[in-house]
Amino acid sequence: MKPAAFEYVVAESIESAVAALAQARGEAKIIAGGQSLVPMLNFRLLRPAILVDINRIPDFAYVRDEPDAVRIGALTRHHQLERSPVIARHFPVLGEAMAHVAHLAIRNRGTIGGSLSHADPAAELPMMAMLLDAQLRVVSTNGMRSVAAHDFFQDALLVDLAEDELVTEVALPKLPPRTGWGFAEVSRRSGDFALAAVAVTLTLSGDTIGQARIAMTGVAPTPRRVSEAEALLTGARIDQVMTQRVIAAVRGATEPQTDLHASSDYRRHLVGVLAGRALADAWERAKTA
Numbered sequence: 001m002k003p004a005a006f007e008y009v010v011a012e013s014i015e016s017a018v019a020a021l022a023q024a025r026g027e028a029k030i031i032a033g034g035q036s037l038v039p040m041l042n043f044r045l046l047r048p049a050i051l052v053d054i055n056r057i058p059d060f061a062y063v064r065d066e067p068d069a070v071r072i073g074a075l076t077r078h079h080q081l082e083r084s085p086v087i088a089r090h091f092p093v094l095g096e097a098m099a100h101v102a103h104l105a106i107r108n109r110g111t112i113g114g115s116l117s118h119a120d121p122a123a124e125l126p127m128m129a130m131l132l133d134a135q136l137r138v139v140s141t142n143g144m145r146s147v148a149a150h151d152f153f154q155d156a157l158l159v160d161l162a163e164d165e166l167v168t169e170v171a172l173p174k175l176p177p178r179t180g181w182g183f184a185e186v187s188r189r190s191g192d193f194a195l196a197a198v199a200v201t202l203t204l205s206g207d208t209i210g211q212a213r214i215a216m217t218g219v220a221p222t223p224r225r226v227s228e229a230e231a232l233l234t235g236a237r238i239d240q241v242m243t244q245r246v247i248a249a250v251r252g253a254t255e256p257q258t259d260l261h262a263s264s265d266y267r268r269h270l271v272g273v274l275a276g277r278a279l280a281d282a283w284e285r286a287k288t289a
């Protein structure tokens with residue numbers, strides 16, 4: 001199918017993009033990589049009167065290494081994150097996750113701002129934003145605000161973003177020293193959306209875990225942190241009993257759907273297995289970090 005007719009506006013700056021959104025009064029959509037939006041237009045699931053193209057905005061795709069955080073411009077492509085030495089140094093778990101996002105052609109176009117704003121319930125970047133306590137910078141003609149990833153994802157394909165707002169930057173606070181990470185995903189074919197995926201970071205304090213983070217995707221309407229499992233791990237070491245307790249907590253925090261690809265029971269079982277693998281990898285890496 002072809003999209004319904006729309007007017008096409010090329011924004012030359014962030015200011016002109018948000019001005020176009022404000023002027024359209026809810027009738028406009030931003031187009032970034034177009035990898036999620038264009039199929040929705042073609043199926044006429046969306047019929048915006050105006051498309052505001054942000055691809056020509058200068059200096060909108062960057063990965064900046066600052067003292068406390070890494071700052072990522074909203075137009076940064078998935079493939080740039082996958083290849084970035086700054087990401088490899090500070091957030092290897094994110095680099096690993098990016099290799100699981102779709103195929104290279106899609107990773108060359110898809111952007112971090114687009115993936116977070118689209119908020120597919122099985123996407124990797126929203127899970128990474130939750131895991132890494134990302135802060136999103138959101139701009140409109142009324143000014144700028146900062147939103148924690150924790151508050152941003154509200155439901156499947158629903159985020160805390162008004163129709164006249166643009167995500168401009170994602171800040172990832174740096175992880176403490178002695179942090180290990182693990183990532184595990186299963187999809188039906190390489191490049192497909194995850195049936196389930198889990199990411200873990202463990203930060204050691206002495207010879208026990210000082211801080212644990214566990215995030216998952218594909219098993220609830222939004223990506224989730226598993227606070228019950230994180231609390232269990234604080235002050236603990238990993239052994240078989242602890243791993244089983246964490247797996248049970250992870251499974252208990254899911255709300256998986258049955259769909260064409262997998263049953264709810266299968267997804268709940270799978271996410272526990274993946275949590276066990278990611279946890280073991282994070283523990284081994286933390287001990288040698």
Ligand SMILES: Cc1cc2nc3c(=O)[nH]c(=O)nc-3n(C[C@H](O)[C@H](O)[C@H](O)COP(=O)(O)OP(=O)(O)OC[C@H]3O[C@@H](n4cnc5c(N)ncnc54)[C@H](O)[C@@H]3O)c2cc1C
Binds near residue numbers: 074103106161
């Ligand atoms: C075959 C296929 C397989 C895929 N597999 C995966 C996968 O395994 N994992 C995965 O995570 N993703 C996958 N994707 C999705 C891909 O990662 C998309 O690139 C991503 O979800 C959207 O990014 P985009 O830049 O293309 O956004 P667009 O498609 O351009 O936009 C998506 C939505 O976000 C809005 N938007 C875009 N940028 C901004 C911004 N800066 N501020 C506010 N709103 C904005 C748009 O208005 C639109 O509503 C797949 C896509 C395809 C086609």
